[in-house]
Amino acid sequence: MPAILEAKEMEKFYGSEKTERHQVLKNINLSVEKGEFVSVMGPSGSGKSTLLYNVSGMDAVSSGSVFFGGEQISSLPEKKLAQLRLTRMGFIFQHIHLLKNLNLLDNIVLSAYLAKSDSRDAVNRRAEALMKQTGIDTLASNDITQASGGQLQRVAICRALINRPDILFGDEPTGALNSKSTQEIMDILGEINENGTTILLVTHDVRVAARSERVLFMLDGALTAERNMGKYVKGEDDLKTRENELSGWLAEMGF
């Protein structure tokens, strides 16, 4: 399978020459294939989220290059990057970053209306289908204050998927949820991946990472190890076994 996302010798520094330069990412080389489900794990402060924001073009790398769909995006102007985020990438965050003066449906359809790739009716139908798929179809006209954390995260997933992105980036998407909601969200992400959307997640949670095909381990800004878990098929594979296998490996890494 061809790589949809690649990072070559990617480095990131914070601060300036004048103050103190602090290296957060060290010589990152990474490749994610189309349709793959990859998780990045590691201790707090190891640079996982920074890696995610730098490979997604949300933040600018200090050196090295990032390719998305074969195109180098680390040197693209902000306008083109915004267009990429709008049409080909989706994001889910740990905290609920929704617009507070829009209702749930409008939060979902906003970026599709902006992209104008389909008629508003077609967008609405797609949003309804996504909400049904994620089990929040009765909440369309609710405010963000009228939904639970789990429900809001589903809204965020629907929003991320509304423009049918090639890749979905998740920064601890279940970090603020209880275990039941976590299972439900991960089931939804699994389904999305089965339908062909590439997923790159950052997580602390072994139960989340256990569903991915490949797990990367990060320590002090560098990718130090990786483990190929094989595709997880719901109903066939035993999730508990995968979790134990992953936990054992992580223990070897000192995590």
Next chain:
Amino acid sequence: MLWKMLKNDLLRKKGVTVTLFIFILLSAVLAVSGTKMVVELVRSVNHLFVQSETPHFVQMHAGTLDAAQVDAWAAADGRVEKHQIEAMLNLDGASVYMGGESEQSSVMDISFVEQNRDFDFLLDLSGNPVEVGAGEIGVPVYYMQQRGLKIGDAVTVDTGAFSREYKIAAFVRDSQMNPSIVHSKRFVVAGEDYEALKPYAAGTEYLIEFRLRDAGQIGQFASDYQGSDLPKTGPSVDYSLFKLLNALTDGIVAAVVILVSLVLNVIAILCIRFTMLATIEEDYREIGVMKAIGISHKDIKRLYLVKYVFLAASASLLGYAISFGVLRYFMSNIMLYIGNAPSSPVPSLLGLLGAALIFGMVVLFSNIVLRRFRGVSAVEALRSGSLGDAKPGKRRMSLNRAGWMRIPVLLGFQDVAQRFKLFRLLLFVFIVSSFIIIVPVNFLNTIQAPGFVSYMGIGRSDIRIDLQHSDNVEDRYKQLVEQVSADPDVSAFSPLVTSQFKVLNEEGSYDNLSVETGDFSVFPLDYVSGSAPANGDQIALSYVNSDEMGKKAGDTLTLFVDGENKKMTISGIYQDVTNGGRTAKALLPYNADAVLWYVVSLDVRDAGLIPAKIAKYEQDFQPAKVTDLQGYLDQTLGGTVNQLKMVTGLATGIAVFVAILITSLFLQMLISKDRNQIAILRSIGFGLDQIKVKYITMALILLVAGIVLGTVLSNTAGQWLVSAIMSFFGASRISFVINPIVSYLLCPLLLAVCVGVTALLSIKSVKEANISRMIAE
């Protein structure tokens, strides 16, 4: 600790702090200056009146005078402390030259007098009675200011038969005729020069002046004088009117300065509210933490209040200090015309009170805003970290229903609708800015429009010929009417004679009333209420007269006509800013013994003939004042128009400056407040340009609403305000003549461009809001 926090806070938000400081400072400077100005004005006028011993009652009289009769009456009246009769030699403007130019086109009536010996002294700029030698002259300060004259310059009188050059030895402060709105001016010459000029003067007018033992009796005294058979073919003026006239112009300026100060303070207070709310929003979590660890609501409040107390105190104190420098500029007119009262701590103390008021308002308001801390729950603050100023569900428009509207534009509309409370500051500033620009622009346009003559108590005609009182004026007037009626180029004309009648007042005695008589249907006038007199039993009153007499259309008054009382019905009220606004109109034969002036208004068949006709009548009836309508307006209002132009320019500059400053401050703080929401928009694919469009849309929505409301307010409250000010001068119902291109296109465009460019520059920081930085924070 507090000091350290204060220092950090001030340094962290330099832009906001400086802007707030400037507003409080300006507000304090103006409040202190306005207060001091009012106090100094009252003190200076009182001092001038004491120094010059201003008469308590003055009766003007044109024509022959029996001085012995006046002396006998005064001697018999125990209320009179002293009295005098001053003879003023009237000169035609055409025969007086100052700075090489003739005063022909001046609206001022020029009189030459000797210095008074007993009271009503004409003072020099040091406050001493002017004494001039032969060949020297004392010139009213009005001319010093208007013509740029200096001591030693020449004033020439050339009547044809008499020619003489005088050297300016002093400038004169005249407690009666100082202000530019008084259209008579007294020049002081030496006794021998006065006598030499006497035979060649255009006429002699007398000021019969009285000082009373008790100033409280002026009203009754004036009434008794009017009821007597003493000479009184001319207006009478009393002490309180002299004071009012002297204080009016600068008093209005002081009132405007104080008003502007209050507007600036309201803007400063609204800015503080907005800044505080944004700061509380930013620090919400920290406030929660402070509450959680047991710091009391009062102590937290103090942490925030200290910054504003410091800001208000330093700005007010600096404003107070600066006012000492600025005051000289505000007081220059008072110092020139009225002079300085001996120094006293009172104005400075009251000025300090003005600064304290500004300080108090800012601190009080900050205290009120900070009451919000009480409502902050530690748990809620730590959990949500947000104040949540947008109450969801309010005024929401579904994106799907927005139809054609572009998404960033739509988001802008939605944001304004949902967070309207937050945007009140900007809306208020735009309304005020539009108001400050449009009201002077509209008033300037109104005062320059030909229709403004209707506020001067006269109808519109092509040419106006004024004959002032002189020895053979009656004959000249008759000749003039004959010549005009026989002139084939004249399409319509109306001779009007203003003479003095006696009118019965409420006390049963008689007052003088200047009544214009003639046919008012030829050049009709707009009436505030009622209409022109239609028969000999009707009379129309000017607004000021109707106001003073407490009469309205339909009421009656008793006029003394042909030796008997005649009941007249008031047919209408009209506006008149000329002659102190005290005139009347009736269809009566004029009172030949007490004619004040003659006017013939006429229209010519071909407008191209106007200049030639003016020249012809000027030549034939020298020294008549012959003017076309625009010329008459220019002469009468020229100075006012120039001043108003300056005020309009200044007001526009201030309004644009305030709009730019507040737009910039507001948007920068809004972007900082909204950075989370902006980061979310960026993460889902909104480009920087699209986010900028959203904020520009918000600014423009508020600007358009502000301009529309400001314009409506200008044309209603603004018109009312101008009318209220102008009612002092005789026009109570000013109706703006609006130039739509200037008022509805150029002024809004100027504001829109300035606000648009400022908004664009102020929202540059949207690029600093991104998700990774937000999470890092």
